[in-house]
């Protein structure tokens with residue numbers, strides 16, 4: 001009896017290990033595999049905030065965390081602009097119009113923030129944006145206001161990767177290393193990545209906040 005139990009363990013152990021290995025592998029390869037990181041410095045981070053308030057009333061940078069917040073009745077980033085209020089980092093100096101590019105960052109959205117774009121690709125062949133990723137209550141991420149991307153994003157750090165294959169016309173969104181969404185882009189244009197908080201046209205909370213750290217840009221050559 002004892003012998004056959006031990007025998008059983010010896011026989012099943014490799015199978016069990018193979019099963020565990022294939023489960024880990026099924027989660028997919030890391031989205032940055034095959035990409036080259038582009039070094040960023042301070043000149044690549046341009047802050048946009050309501051034009052009539054000082055930056056430190058809508059942004060802090062502590063222990064590597066960019067904390068950005070904005071109120072629904074704030075002014076737009078520029079006088080005369082008709083856009084919704086925002087406090088956003090514009091990744092500058094790395095505009096692209098072809099090739100395969102990737103944004104990576106670790107984000108945190110506090111419970112209660114709703115209708116806020118937390119990451120975007122600005123520019124398109126027609127229109128102003130290629131991708132808006134918004135967080136809506138109860139912690140759902142959507143592509144613009146409707147298409148579902150992921151759930152359960154409130155009050156925790158998540159890793160976001162966005163791959164933009166401009167030549168292939170394709171966007172792919174990963175959360176915590178897992179592919180969650182894929183959609184066609186809006187054609188090549190003068191493109192750049194942004195992250196922070198930017199109010200949607202409707203259904204937004206009065207207070208909106210997002211935190212971002214470890215922001216990185218990659219390219220596939």
Ligand SMILES: *[C@@H]1O[C@H](CO)[C@@H](O)[C@H](O)[C@H]1NC(C)=O
Pocket residue numbers: 040041042043044093
């Ligand atoms: C910062 O990055 C910019 C654009 O990528 C580059 O032109 C500049 O030389 C860099 N500055 C420093 C101090 O590394």
Ligand SMILES: *[C@@H]1O[C@H](CO)[C@@H](O)[C@H](O)[C@H]1NC(C)=O
Pocket residue numbers: 111112138139154155
């Ligand atoms: C967010 O807050 C609401 C209201 O306080 C609560 O009902 C909900 O469970 C919270 N969600 C999370 C993910 O903590």
Ligand SMILES: *[C@@H]1O[C@H](CO)[C@@H](O)[C@H](O)[C@H]1NC(C)=O
Pocket residue numbers: 081082127128
């Ligand atoms: C696109 O951007 C322009 C210039 O900022 C602005 O006037 C226009 O309203 C924007 N269009 C949309 C649909 O947001």
Ligand SMILES: *[C@@H]1O[C@H](CO)[C@@H](O)[C@H](O)[C@H]1NC(C)=O
Pocket residue numbers: 145201202203
């Ligand atoms: C706002 O929310 C309401 C109720 O959930 C929904 O019917 C409407 O389509 C939303 N509007 C936008 C622009 O998202």
